Amino acid sequence: MSKEEKDIECCVTQCENPLDQNYWNERWQKNETGWDIGQASPAITEYIKQYPNKNAAVLIPGCGNAYEAEYLVANGFTNITLIDIAPKAVETLKEKFADKPQVKVLCEDFFQHKGNYDLIIEQIFFCAIPPFRRKEYAEKTASLLNENGKIIGVLFDRTFDNPFPPFGGCPCEYKPIFEPHFVIKTMDECYNSIPPRAKSEVFINLIKK
Secondary structure, eight states: OHHHHHHHHHHHHHHHHHTTTHHHHHHEEEEEEEEOSSSSHHHHHHHTTTTOOTTTOOEEETTTTTTHHHHHHHOOOEEEEEEEEOOHHHHHHHHHTTTOTTEEEEOOOGGGGOOEEEEEEESSSSSSSOGHHHGHHHHHHHEEEEEEEEEEEEEEEEEOOSSSSSOOOOOOHHHHHHHTEEEEEEEOOTTTTTGGGGEEEEEEEEEEE
């Protein structure tokens, strides 16, 4: 097999199985974590500042280094669940939050997770799954949320040429996916993205129907 054929095969595999544990674990082992912004998303922290219930059950799927969880802990939140499919990421997280009993860290496939939550924090995890699973994501998040539960966070508002994650889009594509399960309170251009992502993110605030 030529190098070009191998590259094509690799891209196809990545596109079809971007939630595969081996794929994501390899990214962590090779330090190929370009999605990591090194801090909690400013759009998310601004929202959390005015979120009233510190005892809310909070889920962060595909959490990576979970900077948002650090912010939650620092601001008195008591019930935080982190999910990542990569064992290497989970190992790092368990060390980071070893002395934080309010944080539960799980090595799981999000689509197999069971639980009940008041708030799901979305930090482009939606854009890491293949587009053909987006409707399944909307159904799954709705099933995990309690009555009047919310998804808040950021999604990419741009397209990518690569045949592997991240997978972008725009609100015109996202709204039909979420509308069957959520009231779309906000899905607008994010005004406080980090500079490298300026004008390429949307902030979402979705309320379970």
